[in-house]
Amino acid sequence: MDGPALRAPRQPRTAILRDPRSKCRLVVKEHLVELVMQALLDVSRKQHVELPQTPEFAIDRTRQREHGDFATNAALVLCKQLGMKPRDLAQAIVDHLPPSRHVEKLAIAGPGFINFTLTPSCLLDTLDQVLERGAGYGHAPVDENEHITLEYVSANPTGPLHVGHGRGAAFGASLSNILEASGLKVQREYYVNDYGRQMDILATSVWLRYLELTGNPVRFPDNGYKGDYVVEVAHALQQAHGDRFRQDPLAVCADLPADESQGGDKEAHVDGLINRARQLLGPGGFDLIYKLALERLLDAIREELLAFNVRYDNWFSERSLNESGAVNRAIERLTRLGHMYEEKGAMWFRATTFGDEKDRVVIRENGQTTYFASDIAYLLNKFERGFTRAVYVLGADHHGYIARLKAAASGLGLNPANVEIVLVQFAKLYKDGKEVSMGKREGNFVTLKDLRTEVGTDAARFFYVMRSHEQHLDFDLELAKSQSKDNPVYYVQYAHARIASVFHKLAEQGQTHDRAAGEAARAQLDNAHELDLMNLLQRFPETIEKAGELRAPHLVANYLRELAAALHGYYDGAQVKILVDDDDLRNARLNLLLAVKQVLANGLKLIGVSAPEKMERQEA
């Protein structure tokens, strides 16, 4: 397996960490890495030992305040290679560390950690940086070398989106924003399954409902789409075309294989109905209904995603792959490379060559290509369009697809490491402590629209990405709906609104905020709460980068809760007032608040949640 392919390279991408507009010139962590590297080179020269090109030590944020801001395990990891005791090596590294105006204190602790405490000015620089860059703070310069296509949701247009799709939508949209912020070029894509049997069943279902509306009811198949939306499309069909598609019910039903509930086979029955529809309506008539259904449902999906603050750069048609010959070309390529064979009248892709557990049918015995054939063509198409990496956000039930898709990449001569599948676990809805069931064909599933209108886009988006995507999500409807302190969305938004209200108050008092005066007096920001807040602000870019590398938007949500908590703690618990009489101090504190507000807004935007200036409580 090529598991590490999902992981970003171990060494940080310096191009992304490097921030040209930073007053620190380098993001702190990168700076510290360079200092330690320098010291290590000196020490190893003295010991006459060759160091590896990229020694595997880590520099990380510390967990506890007493350990400073950053710590490195370099001495622990490299002591054997350098033939020294860990604490001796730590001391040697400290002795050889080049001086830095950003490091205030160094300490050796525990078994041999080296702790770094940053100078206050380094934190204060962060503050200026946030105000300087505004909405751009936290965003890394664009890396021109990578161009990602990120596909998410891609639900069949055979019905409205349900709450399961909602998580994929929230996750994919947030992740693409985060990746973009961390400097990668990202194209958001929706793969439209506008081809194949499921859509045929939908078109047939619409036609049967239409027949009912025109007073010619035909028994509805077990395997048909039963939702009310099908009737709505049928209505639209009737309005646009009157009774043009009316047929004698007896002719429709004549000689069909028995349906499941009639003791037969539901698949055979529905296939019979599709063929009957084609035959009675003529190809033009059937296609017209098919297209009408597709357009209506796809429009509804587009509209819903837009309302959910989820956008796309490209809607890619599966049909176009078939009609342009891309599917055939992909199959030919696999054939030419010797990865196809014939068996039992079908054409198979030898996926087992590349680690899949079984070979896969690409062209069926009846000559039709499979869904997988389209997937292969689509994969090839993505790389032909120049993307360097294809990311698929899929539901956890698709995990069997990983090996298949990667095998296809290998078979096509592509690097499977550039094909990445991120699985999102299921979400369960809970209402009053009970699970809300979501049967699909039965038509009683909860749509994303239901959820959105009930709890609102902000709460839904936040709740969906609040947990790790690897974790099953228990979505508590009551909590998401509640306008109370228990609701984490309001907690974060409130912090933003609270700051806004301080500025309103300032205006009410007839005063204005003088940023330059605040910057000049910034050294007065020295209480523990203020330092904590600045420390958090400094960690925002690191959080984005990490959330991007780990494909983990929940880290951003967690970060925002932390920042909001620090703000509330400062506001309520620090025994300080912002709007003090002292002009310098007041402006310095206002600078800090403004920076916190900016970062809250930037972070919320990444996960598609609004940052309100005012919280209006609504009566339930």
Add this chain to the structure above:
RNA sequence: GGGUCCGUAGCUCAGUUGGAUAGAGCACCUGGCUUCGAACCAGGUGGUCGGGGGUUCGAGUCCCUCCGGGCCCGCCA
């Protein structure tokens, strides 16, 4: 049966790619609004990190095994 994801406080979950004393929120207990928004804050109670073995300076994190749960295993899409 094979594959895969998960199991951390009463509940819902974090845990910085193996680091130092495992953290939040809810629930429960105590306290704080004549103040820039109390949708808030301060403090307290609560843990054999599913069990067992292994790897090493160090394991909630990596490996093995067992237990429990979700999902997948089609010439469907």
